[in-house]
Amino acid sequence: MNFWQHLPRPIVGLSPMDGVTDACFRSVIASHGRPDVTFTEFTHVHDVCRAPEIHLETLRYSEIERPIVAQLYGNDPELFYLAAQAVCELGFDGLDINMGCPSKSVAASGSGAGLIRTPELARSLIQAAKRGIDDWAGGQTLEQGGFKPARVEVFERMNRQRGAQPVSRRETLPVSVKTRLGYESVTVEAWVEQLLMEQPTVISLHGRTLKQMYRGAADWSAIARAASLVRGTGTLLLGNGDIQCLDDISRRVGETGVDGVLVGRGVLGAPWFFRPKELVRGQASSERGPESGLSLSTVSLDERFAVLLEHAKQFVEIFGHKQFYRMRKHLGWYCKGFPHAASLRSQMVRVSSVEELQSILKAFHIRPQSGVVLPYDESVDMAETLASRCS
Ligand SMILES: Cc1cc2nc3c(=O)[nH]c(=O)nc-3n(C[C@H](O)[C@H](O)[C@H](O)COP(=O)(O)O)c2cc1C
Incomplete structure (x- = not known):
């Protein structure tokens, strides 16, 4: 066995x-x-x-x-x-x-x-x-x-x-x-x-x-x-x-x-x-429900960015700061399927440190548009991303 x-x-x-x-x-x-x-x-x-x-x-x-x-x-x-x-x-x-x-x-x-x-x-x-x-x-x-x-x-x-x-x-x-x-x-x-x-x-x-x-x-x-x-x-x-x-x-x-x-x-x-x-x-998932953090089909932007940041921090811990350029492609992949993802992605391919990443994400939070401060669009979730991938 x-x-x-x-x-x-x-x-x-x-x-x-x-x-x-x-x-x-x-x-x-x-x-x-x-x-x-x-x-x-x-x-x-x-x-x-x-x-x-x-x-x-x-x-x-x-x-x-x-x-x-x-x-x-x-x-x-x-x-x-x-x-x-x-x-x-x-x-x-x-x-x-x-x-x-x-x-x-x-x-x-x-x-x-x-x-x-x-x-x-x-x-x-x-x-x-x-x-x-x-x-x-x-x-x-x-x-x-x-x-x-x-x-x-x-x-x-x-x-x-x-x-x-x-x-x-x-x-x-x-x-x-x-x-x-x-x-x-x-x-x-x-x-x-x-x-x-x-x-x-x-x-x-x-x-x-x-x-x-x-x-x-x-x-x-x-x-x-x-x-x-x-x-x-x-x-x-x-x-x-x-x-x-x-x-x-x-x-x-x-x-x-x-x-x-x-x-x-x-x-x-x-x-x-x-x-x-x-x-x-075909089983009922024990991971189902709001208590599961990243729930079944929805991953909010907040959660997505939290995982992205955790990934970047862990990367530096394991491979060191000098290797951070290897992390850029991952950062780009996280930025898809939500409004203004493309502009965020273009910044991700140049980012060189966790600190820089944090300030980019912070700026994205309070992104001004037409003079209005926009909150996250929580309605855009993983389900939408998955649906677009499957079409
Ligand atoms: C960037 C990249 C690196 C890969 N490296 C390996 C590898 O080291 N070993 C391997 O068996 N297959 C490798 N593959 C092939 C994948 O494991 C997989 O067979 C292929 O991407 C098709 O599956 P997918 O359509 O789900 O991606 C790689 C694929 C990609 C895109």
Whole structure:
């Protein structure tokens, strides 16, 4: 048994997004609307094993994000064997192999979605990761597994920084794969059959080919075909692509028979996205009602700005003031779907500190227009934003 088996159905998870779903944004999401499962941004197996410590930033996480799965990419089985042991040592709940990244720098070297063209190699990466996990669970130390003592110290420091207890029981971790429908054209049946030979615990399927990148609409009919192939094999299938609201989740799960979905871009500027997810399961949500803070479908401007500010403060705490420019895109994403959002957004892309952010928000509160001081328009809420996304 692993954590995937205990998740409610349909599973509603946060999709990994490099440069977006960092430890800070994920922790804001976890505290405002916890997804059923969370993935880290992808990390190259070489960076896990050998690169300067700064490259391990993508493997930082906090306990409230659990269950959390580390996503790795690369094309070297030996490095996957090593890195899988590190993922265990760092206390993750699962290991995911990226076989879907379409970017030239990744796919052209045969990693990410490039692996769709080399199914034998893709399978050997899964085998190597599983071997690393089994050896670690069997009691092998990282040094015995091939790590230098200095690297082991780095992992120990990361665990201490997280406040983690030393591992008391070594258990095997589930290995999953996140991929696309094909390389140039949709070859999902043949590709999924290859993956199933290695019995990954989960396959997450983005409904586009590598060639499509992010263009066009995700092909959920192809995801449905994969779902019927996977049914009964013991592997779970998560569909992914263009989910913008809870209605999309119910509809896609109903149409395709997937075990769940991953949501990526729908969460940008909306860390409360997952809050009402119980509704998708047809249950009365215990989070319903005014006492829940960010209530079911309405997020007022006051609340939106409070979360935005909290996100910015937490970002500085985690990554430091010098990195604040990385926060700007998030600030912009929060500013949509309400009057004068565009003008606020244009200021957000230039903001350099929490203090500056606070004064911009304060000025927005008392924004003079035609000589009149306007209060917030509380009537514009998240429901409207979601509705516009879904149209
Ligand atoms: C900025 C950005 C970064 C991404 N980084 C990753 C990544 O690190 N690993 C991964 O498997 N997918 C990555 N993806 C793909 C998403 O996880 C997801 O599959 C894709 O965006 C489609 O889902 P969506 O329509 O819900 O966004 C990224 C997507 C975006 C937009």
